[in-house]
Amino acid sequence: MTSTEQTSHKILSDKAALIPSFLKTKGLFNQHIASFNYFVDVEIKNIVKANDKITSDANPVFYLKYNDINVGMPSSEEGFNIINEKITPHECRLRDMTYCAPIYVNVEYTRGNQRVVSKNIVIGRMPIMLRSSRCVLSKLSTEEEMAHASECPYDPGGYFVVRGSEKVVLMHEQISRNRIMINRNSKKELICEVLSTSQDRKSKTYIIGKKGRYYLKHNQLADDIPVVIIFKAMGYESDHLIATTVGIEEEYIAAIGPTIDECALLNIISRADAIKYLIPRIRRKTFGSIGVRVSQEHDVLDFLSNSMICHILSPEGNMKMKAIYIGLMIRRLIQAEKGICDADDRDFYGNKRIELAGSLLALLFEDLFKRLIFCFFKIFNACSEKIFTDNF
Template sequence: MKEEFLEQMIDRNVVKHQIESYNRFVEERIQAILNEVGSIEPELPDGEDLVIKIVDVDIERPKINEADGSVRKITPREARMRDLTYSSEIKVQMTPIFEGVKQESEEVTIGEIPVMIGSDLCWTSEWDDEEKRRNGEDPEDTGGYFIINGSEKTIVSMEEMADNKPIYQEDDGEQTCRINSENSGYVQRHQLVRDKDIVEISFANVKNTPAIALIRALGYETDKEIVEAIGEEYSSDVYLNLYEVDASNQEEAYEYVGRQAGITSDVQERVDKILDEYLLPHLGQEPDSREDKAELLASMIRNVIALGKGDITEDDMDHYANKRLNLAGELLEMQFRSVFLGKWGLVARMKYNFQKSAKRGRLPSLQSTVVSDTLNKQIMGAMATGNWVGGRTGVCQSLERNNRIKTLAHLRNIVSPLSADRQHFEARDLHPTHWGRICPIKTPEGMNIGLRTHLAMSANVSTGMSKMEKNSLEMKLEETGIEVE
């Protein structure tokens, strides 16, 4: 019975969460990021209209280009032996539309991504035990790691606070609400603080601004509407906050928010951008989402006031319901998104190269405008050094191979973003919600105790739903007569 338990819990499921996360990144998230771009519109010197439509993405299994020009598949063993990177090319189908006329589509190679051993993209996923032996692979190897320049690397899971969920805290008579609002990989951190009965909000370039002003700017113009939205039981607190804001209607609220954000010109347009794109983006980034934003903001103000009056209790930040794990797929998505959409990313460089070539009197091929090294250097460089977008360090590490147990433990490692130099006593403590999820024993001694943990053998990591999946589920529930709020 013991052997059966070990076979089911260790050999088959130890890296299931990482492999599934990587498969999701390759099969869905890369295409979703490209869909966000949709099209590229370079500016041509003569004013001609050119739109480059991004149609589809194709990622083949790992291959190698030999010195003699031949192309063949590469196995993980060969990558280890020859100090190569086990990776696949990303090919994107692009269609130029010049002056409204659709041109011939072109398949463009934008770079390479590392392939996780054991994933659907890896050759080993279709091999049986005998074929693995013939190709120099251990049939007992679980996979879940990468081969970068011949070295085995693993991306450790990163523990983060849950996105799109308000967390209420109280400290020294000051009540706060924090929410990380996430939409398609873009995260905007918000903080509401109630100090001396005034509730202020900070996010993006809006700092310490009375939250009531934003509700008014979102369309709740009258005092009565705002009081009803927040709660009539706290009307005295709401009126006190209204008195602090020098704005009696939406237009004045725009000017007030603009002053708080340091905006001196194009106030209407720039405040619109703040309200639509930066304020609670998980509810939407279009004007039709403003009512939802006003309702959530009013709810957050109500709860902050209620916390100060003792009507509700603060949230436990260390409760695992308030945390999420960023696995290999999510972390690679962050890096890919940064390299592809960043200020000096692949799309920006493609536009620049296209414009530079067009100025010389010719329209270049799409492939010639793509600097594939941009993607290769930044993603492979991050994998080699462990330094990730957002200032994270130690995300990618050399895989422990001292013994099998150490390897399995390393593949299930979890790292907290908290600094090891600080005390963080409560964060380091064992929490009741760790039971069955986090191993109570496997954590290092010293400064990292409690901040570097490991998944328990009984833990199962589920994946979140995309907006499309969520909408599909809501439609199915409504079809069965279940009301969805």
């Protein structure tokens, strides 16, 4: 064995000695509990803040706004308006119940010309992870207290009790978000894609090459749009500026040249021309900004600012950073096509992220909360069109 191999073997053995210490301090389940705690303390508030206001098309004066949200302590409904606030996981196991807690919201809305504030309104219930910050066991520190609650002091928690059965939310592998990836599509063609995630939006943006020209693809676009038109719609009206955003080297300028020529053939010179070109090609959203009617031009600007590569912010409509990012995507795709760099391996663990229980529950809660908002929106519109003897 060479000296290098001996050194490498020693380093590995030293690292192996750290594993028992790591498990003793961190444990195997603490990451699940920390993920759930972050969800109920931080993420759930951010989700509500991003979707906090509902207005009505039929009555522009009316609105409903969520001011705050919090998850209470575990309880059970024993009967009509009878709440048992001293429920324990052991009792839920014995009685085939779900160990869950109410979700409270503070809302503000208009009733006629008055502003009304209501607090601690229950909009649902949420299963609570054992040993999390919302669990009654988190306040028990001694073995005697745990034994009094009929719980094992060595139980690490990190699971749920649903209808009397213990359930675990498994970790999920997901492709890394907000990261440029070079892959091949079903036709084995190279494409550049980014899975963008912000607090209130999620979207996938693609840069694809067709016959030497480059296009942007997005699920909110009816057609693939030449990237130069996207640049012009963001305020980059100079062809030279667009080309140098991709790269100042001759090979990149030559690669983007045919796309610039295509834009010229379409007679798109200014930002106004580009926005006009995009208006019929934008799919108008069914809902999102609930109850707000906007112009078609606003739809285009909203797509460019908030939907396309949504993790890159556009403060006050300044899309410079977003344009630079698209230029980088085109540059990476050109490099892959010319063999300067390889396509990314989807199975490489560095290109993945592990989604824990808190992240997965956040996705589920966001979907259900948006559905609740949309149901309210339809009800408000239906009620506003009727004639009432009193304000609703």
